[in-house]
Amino acid sequence: MATFQDKMRPPHGVDPEYWFTQVYQKYQGHPLLTLVGLYRGNFHKFMLAVLFFFIKHACVWVLPIVTANIINDITSGAPETAQNILFYTVLMVALICLNVPMNYLYTDYKSQATRYAETGLRKALIRKLQELSIAYHVETRSGRLQSKIMRDVEAVEGLSTQLFLSILNIALNVGVALAVTVTKSMVVFVFFLVTTPIAAVTMVSFRNVMRRRNAEFRKEMEETSARVMEMVELIPVTRAHALEEEEIRKMSGQLFAVAEKGYRLDLVQALFGSVGWAIFQIFQVICLAFTGYLAFRGRILAGDITLYQSYFATIVNQVSAVITLVPIIAKGIESVNSIGEVLLSEDVEQNDGKRTVDRVEGSFSFRDVHFHYHDNEKDVLNGLNLEVKQGETIALVGESGAGKSTIINMVIGFYLAESGALLMDGQDLREIDLRSYRKYLAVVPQTSILFSGTIRENIVYGCGEVSEEKLEEVIRAANLKELIDSLPMGLETSVGEHGGKLSGGQRQRISIARALIRDPRVIVLDEATSALDSISEKLIQEAVNNLTRNRTTFIVAHRLSTIRDADRIAVIAEGRCVEYGTYEELMERKGAFYELKKLQS
Numbered sequence: 001m002a003t004f005q006d007k008m009r010p011p012h013g014v015d016p017e018y019w020f021t022q023v024y025q026k027y028q029g030h031p032l033l034t035l036v037g038l039y040r041g042n043f044h045k046f047m048l049a050v051l052f053f054f055i056k057h058a059c060v061w062v063l064p065i066v067t068a069n070i071i072n073d074i075t076s077g078a079p080e081t082a083q084n085i086l087f088y089t090v091l092m093v094a095l096i097c098l099n100v101p102m103n104y105l106y107t108d109y110k111s112q113a114t115r116y117a118e119t120g121l122r123k124a125l126i127r128k129l130q131e132l133s134i135a136y137h138v139e140t141r142s143g144r145l146q147s148k149i150m151r152d153v154e155a156v157e158g159l160s161t162q163l164f165l166s167i168l169n170i171a172l173n174v175g176v177a178l179a180v181t182v183t184k185s186m187v188v189f190v191f192f193l194v195t196t197p198i199a200a201v202t203m204v205s206f207r208n209v210m211r212r213r214n215a216e217f218r219k220e221m222e223e224t225s226a227r228v229m230e231m232v233e234l235i236p237v238t239r240a241h242a243l244e245e246e247e248i249r250k251m252s253g254q255l256f257a258v259a260e261k262g263y264r265l266d267l268v269q270a271l272f273g274s275v276g277w278a279i280f281q282i283f284q285v286i287c288l289a290f291t292g293y294l295a296f297r298g299r300i301l302a303g304d305i306t307l308y309q310s311y312f313a314t315i316v317n318q319v320s321a322v323i324t325l326v327p328i329i330a331k332g333i334e335s336v337n338s339i340g341e342v343l344l345s346e347d348v349e350q351n352d353g354k355r356t357v358d359r360v361e362g363s364f365s366f367r368d369v370h371f372h373y374h375d376n377e378k379d380v381l382n383g384l385n386l387e388v389k390q391g392e393t394i395a396l397v398g399e400s401g402a403g404k405s406t407i408i409n410m411v412i413g414f415y416l417a418e419s420g421a422l423l424m425d426g427q428d429l430r431e432i433d434l435r436s437y438r439k440y441l442a443v444v445p446q447t448s449i450l451f452s453g454t455i456r457e458n459i460v461y462g463c464g465e466v467s468e469e470k471l472e473e474v475i476r477a478a479n480l481k482e483l484i485d486s487l488p489m490g491l492e493t494s495v496g497e498h499g500g501k502l503s504g505g506q507r508q509r510i511s512i513a514r515a516l517i518r519d520p521r522v523i524v525l526d527e528a529t530s531a532l533d534s535i536s537e538k539l540i541q542e543a544v545n546n547l548t549r550n551r552t553t554f555i556v557a558h559r560l561s562t563i564r565d566a567d568r569i570a571v572i573a574e575g576r577c578v579e580y581g582t583y584e585e586l587m588e589r590k591g592a593f594y595e596l597k598k599l600q601s
Contacts, residue, residue, distance in 0.1 A: 020124035024343040031336040035160060038121070042113040049110040050168050056102035059095035061176045064310035066092060071303030110161070118157040121339060125149050128343055134414040135374060136347040143226025148342055151221065152335035159332020162325050170318040177311035185300055188308050191290060192315055194283075210272065210330040213265040218334050220261045227254050269327045280316040287312040349413075354433040360440035360521040361425045362552030364388040364411065366577075368420035371406060380406045382575035383420070388568075393553040395563040397596060398572035404556045407572065408524045411554055412443060442515035446526035446556075448507040450499030455484065456491040458499075459513045466517060477546040478513035512544065523553040560597050569593060
């Protein structure tokens, strides 16, 4: 039996995330063509859904004909009236019962197509977010990205349903009504057609203002989502400083801004819908008077008044439904464009086609490296020269803003030299596939980053199968043995969101264990012992020594007393290395490092 994933397999065997990105690239700037492209390979499912919709609604279309025929039989005194009533009753009951299985099949095929697009779009966004540069993520608030993945994809799914199913269903309803009408009375058919231009004029008159209001509301929602995430993360700081009311005041202002945009959108939508409804209700009353007059003059039978009135109501309701769909369509189109902002972004780390590395020794050479950030023309690194030998531990020290974090981000490959070169084992990092290089790299940030899983899951993250012997060895090296033995569930203990159930020192040792289990050749270590108590500092320092043994290590040092054992210390100032040597050598020179050390004494 086919699984749900089998039913939703992508067209032509293409991975969904690649497929949807390609569609956006092909039709960029054309949201409706983009939407159509997303469903290539699934159009047959939409057609089947429409077919089953047609069958399940047959009872609605046949009922006016049955009603008119029964009234006409009764008023004309036809001898077979009783038999006809019985026949029509059986026919209607059969059609009504048929609605149940047809509705199931309609929903099945419709949902397969739309859920495929919904899942594929989210996967495409997630893949793209993994490919986008670190600079992009630094400049883009995570709340906005979350809004695109959840809210905008949902709006696109809604747009798909409206365009591919509701519009087709509306066309079927109107088509059946007009087809029956034209076979019975051309005069009434022409009258029905008069309403179409009015509907078109009503829709066009509101289109531009609807698009503008939806764009404003969408951007304000993204901003609110970003601020809510920031507020939640800041709750411990807010509570600690009794700033709850200040935070509530700030968020209230943002929420009122969203409410105002939503209020304006609601008013436009309400006016749009009510104007269209009023116009068509007036025409329905006119239709009643018109067909009544025709029956009075003998041009149609009395029972046909009910038939035409029902079908005219169908046409009116369907055209009104089109008007009602316009706000939803406008919102969906805006969301298609919003998703495109991510999928069409070119700020991507380029690795395809570059040389892969299958071995890393760990020597690095910074040669006259220059680098600046997008939003700042001033160079952060300004002719940096630095030589690091295989297996050395290098500590980077200097004032804030000197360029230390930029250097370690370049070692990781987050940023690349704009001029000059950073060589790893003699290879320019700009010329190699950074993904293959990073397999030999481990990073331990100052603020440990854990996800809401178990201790085991956080340690072995990304390593596949790990033997219990190796895991036990890593736990001992990271000084985690005593902690894990003290927990009732041991390694299976949940760490909570962001590791909130553990202390700072415990989280940091888990981060070190995560680095150790990768057996890296290069370590990037942001001061791991800052802001910790003396016991935690001692445990972590021992774990760090185990981690860095025989591995090339870059340490960003904030507390200079912790780097006595470093092989070399690089003093960074204004994007350059102004001093380089051992701890003892730099202290003897009484230069920049000596002055920094005096400030911390």
